Amino acid sequence: MKFTKSYEPGEFEPQIYAGWEKTGVFLPREVVANSFETETQDCYSLVMPPPNANGNLHIGHGLTIAVEDSLARYYRLRGKSTWYIPGADHAGFETWVVYERALEKDGHSRFEYSRDELYARVWKFVEEQRGNMELQLRALGASCAWRDLTFTLDENVVSRVYKTFEKMWNDGMIYRGEKLVNFCPKHQTAFADIEVEHVDEEGGLWEIAYKVASVPEDMVDSSSDFLAHELIVSTTRPETIFGDTAVAVNPKDERYQWMIGGLVELPLTGRTIPIIADEHADPEYGTGAVKITPAHDFDDFEVGERHGLERIRVISEDGRMLETAGEEFVGLTTEEARKKVLKELEEQGLLRGEKKITHAVGRCYKCGTRLEPMLKAQWFIDVERLAKGAIEKLEAEKIKFYPANKKKVLIDYLKGLKDWNISRQIPWGIPIPMFHKAPESDALDAPEWIFDTRTNLAKIEVGGVAYYRDEDTFDTWFSSSHWPIVCTNWLPGKENPYYPLNVMETASDILFAWVARMIMMGVYVTGEVPFREVYLHGLVLDAHGKKMSKSKGNVINPMELVTKYGSDAFRLGILRGRSAGMNQAFSENSVVSGRNLCNKLWNISRFIQGMVDESKSGGVVAAEMIEAEAGSEIVNEGAVQAGVELPYSTDNMGEDWICREIIKCKEEIEDDMAAYRFSEAVETLYNTIWDKYADWFIENQKLYKNVPLLKVTLEMILKMLHPFAPFVTEAIWQSLSWTEGQLIVQKWPSRLKFDAVSAENFERLVDVVSEIRRVSNELSVASNGKRWTVLYGDDSLVDDNQLLIASLARVPAVISCEGQPRGMRLALANHEVYLDVPKEVVAEYRERLEERILAVGRELDALNRRMMNSNYVDKAPAELVKETRKGIEEKERVIEGLKAELEVIG
C-alpha cells in the first residue's frame, strides 16, 4: 500500500474490518479442557449490553463500544484469550411501541390479531431491522465474536429463563397477586416501578365535604349535633370518589378523634363509608382527612390492606370510567369525569376549596400518558432472597465498582427493594410459562396454576385436565438479568473460564434496572457473582452540557461523525475527558482533534517508511526479537540481559530519550487501563505521539536517521494506540514494508534498552532549544522576523549538538564564540549560550528581562519563606527540604545570570 498525503479513513475502514472478521481474530482461543493440569488459560470476557434490535445506534452506544472495544483490544494484545460477546435486544416494550405505531399507521390494531400472529409479525419486523444495527457496530470497530451473537429471544435464552422461573416457582419465590400496578392506558400494559417516569407537574388539590352520617355510640351524647358536622377531605383525584371505601384521619389528630369509627356520606353515590384512623393521614397536609380509594392509589391500597377495606374499581384499563361510577359517568375519560364530578359537587355545595400544587405524577416513559394505578392479577417475584444473596456478595467485596461509590448506592437500593412485577401485557416477549384451569380464570390460588414450557400452545392437557396459557409475557429485565449467564453458556457443574465476566460495562442509569438484577440472578442461579468488576459510564451530553433529546434538537448521531471523520476519530474524541460514572459534554471538536491525531500518526509513518526506503543498509529488522526474549519482566532503565543482541541501538541523547518516554507512556497506559482511566490513557498517547515522538524525536531523526530504532519505536506506538484507534493503526501496520500479519493480534510491547543518563541530558538540550526559540521569537517581533546566530562558550552539550540545535531552534547557525562572547546571554537553561544580536535590538528586550528577574525573585522568596518556617524544616520529609534548598540555589543562580545579562544591555 502506498502512503497518501493524508489519511482517508473511508478508504481503509471497511476492508480492514472485513479482514479482521475473515481471519477469525475476534474469536477467543478455544479452551482445551484439562490439557495440562498446571496450565491455566488466561481469559478475558465481557458482554455487550445488547442494543435494541429494531433501531439505530445512538451516541450512548458509541461510547459503550469505544470503551468496551478498547478493553477487548487491549487485553487481546496483552495475550489474553478475549471474548467480547455481542448481543441484540428484543427490547420488549420498546420494540412493541415501534411496531404498534407502524401497525396503526397501516390502519390496523393489535386487537385484530392473536398473540401468536403478532409475535410472528414482530419477529419478522425485527429480523429485517437487525442487520442495520450490526453494520453500525462493525463501523464502530467492535471486535466482538459475531459467531456468538445472542438475541434475547434465542432459544437458549428462553430455556434458561424458564429454568430459573421454574426454580423460583419451586422455591416459592413466585406468587400471583392482585396488586396495584402502574398501567399505561394507551399501551395497555403494566410496568415495574423502575420503569415509571415521575414528572413534577402542576395539579389541583380540591377540598370536598363529606357529611358525617354517624359517630360511635359512646360519642353521641357529647356531640349530639354531629349530623351538622362534615369532614372535609383533600384530594388530587376527585374522579376516583366512586371508589372510596373509607376516609382516613391521623389517630393523633385531635380535631377528628371523636369521629373515628363513625360514618360519612359519600357524595354523588348515596353510600356511607367508615372514618378510620391511619398514620397515612398527615395532619399537616391539606385538611388532615384523606379519602381512601384502594383500587386506584398505591397508598390507599396499603391502607385498605391494613383495614380490610373493599376495593372498588371505577376506572377501566383503557382509562375510562366503569359502571361502578354510575350511569352518568360510565364511559367518560378520567379527565371528563373529573370535570363532571367537580361540577356536580359545586352544584351541591360540597366543593369547599381548590389549590394549585406541584406533585410528581407517574408517566409512561414512551408515550407520556399518565399512568393509572390499576388493580390487576400479576406474577410477582418475592425479592427478599434475591436481594439478600446479592447484598452478601457486595458486602464481601466480590465486585469492584468504577466509580466506587456506586456499590453503596446499589446496596441501599437492594435493601429497600419491593417485590418485582414481572408480568407484561404485550405479545412481544418471552411468554410466561404458566397455565391455568379455567379459560377466563382470574384465580389467584397456586393450585389453579401449573408451570409448563409449552408456551407455543394456547391450551394444553395435563393429566386429562385442560389448562390455558397465561397470555402475558415477561418483563424484559427478567430475561436480561440472565445475560452474563446465557452469553457465556454457563452450565451447572461445568467449568467455565469466561464466567464470571471480567467486567460489566454499561450506562450508570441502568444500575438498578439491569446491573442489580444481573447480580441477583447471577448469584441465585450460579451461586457466584456474574462479573468481577463493573464500569459505569455516564450520559453523553451535548457541547453545552445539556442532555440530548429529540425535542431539543441537540442529538448527535454517532454514525454521521464516523462517516465524516472516521471511526477512530470518533472513538478518540468520545473517550477524551471522560471518567467513570460522570455525565460529560461531547462535541464535534473532540472528534476533529482525534482525526488530527490519526492523520499525524499516518504522516509520521509515511515519513518513516520514506526513510526506510532510502536507507540502503536497512535490511530486515526483526522487531519481534525484543519481544521474544522479553518475558513478563519490564525493564525501563536500560538494564538488558547481557549477551542478547538487539535489533537496534541508541546512538544519541534524543534516541535514548524517546525510548525512555515510550516506556513511560506504556507503563502509564497499563496503569490507566487497569483502573479504567481511558481518558488519561488517550491523553498520554496523544501527548507522547505528537509532542514527543513527532516534535522532538522525528525532528532529531532528520539528522540521524536511525532506521532500526525508527521501526521499533513506531511499531510500539502503533500497538499502544491500537485499542483506541484500531483502524488507522492497522492500516498503517499493513502498509509498512517490513511488518507482517495483522496488528490486532500482535504482542503488546515489553521494553526498550536505553541509556538513562543520556536520556536525561536530552532534556537539557530541549531546555536550551526552547529558550532560543522563545527569546528569538520575542526579539523577532522587534526586528522583522530576523533569526540570530547562536554562539556558545565552553559547553560540551551544545558543542556536541550544534547541527541539531540549529535545526530544532531554526537559527542560521550554532557556532563557538572562541572565547569571545558577544550578544545576549541566555541564562535560564543554565548553559553558556549567546544570541548574536546587536545591542540596540537587545535594548528592546530589557523590559522583558526585568520582568523575568522579578518573577524568579518572587519564586525565590516563596522558597525562602518556606525554609524560614522551622516547622517545615522539622516536619516535612527530609527529601523535600533538600529539594527546596536546591531550588533556592538554582533560583539565585538564575537571577545572577539574568542580572549579568541586564548589565550587558546597559
Place this chain on the structure above:
RNA sequence: GGUUCUUUAGCUCAGUUGGCUAGAGCGCACGAUUCACAUUCGUGAGGUCACAAGUUCGAGCCUUGUAAGAACCACCA
C-alpha cells in the same frame, strides 16, 4: 422529600496516597511557510481552584457548613 455526584482558564475537562511555580484539548493573539503532515510548525496571553471556617509545617485535594447545578430514587393525598 431522600441519596449520590459536580463546581478548577472564554468553552469542555484532567489533576490517582495532601508537597514546591495548578495542566490538556478547543478557542484567542502573534509569528512561520516549498524539504512527513495547513488535519502543519513555533511562541504567547488567560486561573482568588464556587464561598466560609477548620485540621496541617503545607490544602485544588481532608473535615464541617453555605450557595448553585446535575443524575438517580421516592406514595405526600
